[in-house]
Amino acid sequence: MFQVLTHDILPVFSMLALGFLLGRFGKVSRDEAAAINRVAFLVLQPALIFSLVNNLNWSSFRFDAIALYATCQIALFTVAFFIARKVFQRETLEAWLLAMATIFVNTLLYIWPISYLIYGEAAALPVTAVVAWDSAFTFAFFIITTDLLANRNVAPLRSVRRVATNPVLIAIVVGSLGNLLAIPTPEPILTAMHFAGVGAAPLTLFALGVILSGQTLVPNGAVYVMSGLKLLAFPILIWSALHIGDRPADWNALLVLSAAGPSGAMAFALAMLHGVRTDTIAPVIIWTSTLSLVSLAWLA
Template identity: 70%
Template sequence: MLHVLTHNILPVFAMLALGFALGRTGQVRHDEAGALNRVAFLVLQPALLLPLIAGQDWSSFRPAPIAAYAGSQVVMFALAYLVARKGFGRDHLESWLLAMATMFVNTLLYIWPISYLIYGEAAALPITAVVSWDSAVTFSFFIVTTDLMAGRSASRRAALARVARNPVLIAIALGAALNLAGLSLPAPVLTAMDFAGAGAAPLTLFALGVILSGHALLPSGPVIAISALKLLAFPALVWAGLHLTDTPTGWETLFILAAAGPSGAMAFALAMLYGVRTDVIAPVIIWTSTLSLLSLAWLA
């Protein structure tokens, strides 16, 4: 456990911690971190995802564990929304995003590199299944619903148009199309994408650390409750769901590892974009990122 923590998990977490430290000391400004995050989102994350999706053997995906994971997300979301809305009296949109933070994990930029360090190529298929589901379905759902509830768009068509222009979703769609057509990326393009994609996780985590450094760390009641739902209840739900399906041992281990990861930064990003208060969402991401160090090391 200690070896996994020091050699596989902490090196990835270090980029988030470094960004937080440099942000707190004023060495890197928030607007600079925002620019870094934009570059990572527009260029590096698509370069990471496209060859990953295009090169997958989709016939080896197991629909049962993916369905169990998705079902656990739905149950977790409903429970967390009620806790935030009814238990703590947060408004509708904030409760919506807090509930998102309990079941939308930072799989692409955090769990994926950690799982590869621990398990190597054995992690490719199960973690890619979670990344693909969350990126293509969960991610799209929350972008569209949050946009509509915030009243920023005049119509559903406008919201869907924005989703269609999302570079991460474009990369996933293009990768899936190439895969289904049996086409391979040209070797020079693949080399360029591998080179660029390698920087996606460290740059994004660093930028996130800088942005989060401007928020208070003191955990309030809602922060403790939402963090507990994310770190304890959601992995337990996924574990229970997987035991109701015919799930291979390797898939079960990696799906639970994914569920035990920290809250995805997208809930925080959407809150900032639509002017939703972040005094709970930001600490949730900070605390789940920190506390998940031990749970991930134990599970691995």
């Protein structure tokens, strides 16, 4: 457990921690981090996601396991949204993103590279399946719905145009179509996408650390509850659901590992993009990122 923590998990977490420390000591400003994050979001993440979905071998996935994972996401999201909206009296859009933080794990930028370090590419297939699901479907769902909720008074055509030009969504659609229709991507393009994509995780985590360094670390009631739902309720729910049906043990174990990861940074990024308050969302990401170090090392 200790070696997994020191050799595989902490090296990935270190980029988030480095950004946090440099932000706290004023070495990197919030504006500089926001610029880094924007480049990572508009250029590097689409390249990473395109490479992922374009090269997936869907036939190797256990869709029964992914279906159970998705069902648990829907169930917990519904509960978390109700709690944020009715119990903590948050505005609809903030409650939406807080609920997102309980079920959208930082799989693409955090769990995926960690699982590759520990298990290798072939053995980490279940994590790759979760990354594919969250990247191609869950993330796309929240990009679209958050935009529509934030712009309810905008003409529908403008909303459609704005969503349709989102680089992440374009990468998902183009990469998926190329995969499903067996359209080969020219090797130079694949090389360029891979070259750009490898920088997405470290730069995004670093920028997130800097931006989060300006947020308070003191948790309130909503932070306790949302962090608890993410770190405890979600993996327990996934573990329970995976008792339905039979599948290889590594699929069950690695899907639980994925569910135990920290809240995805995209809830915070979408909140910033649409001007939603972040005094609860940011601490949820900080605390789940820190506390998940122990649970991830134990489960791995």
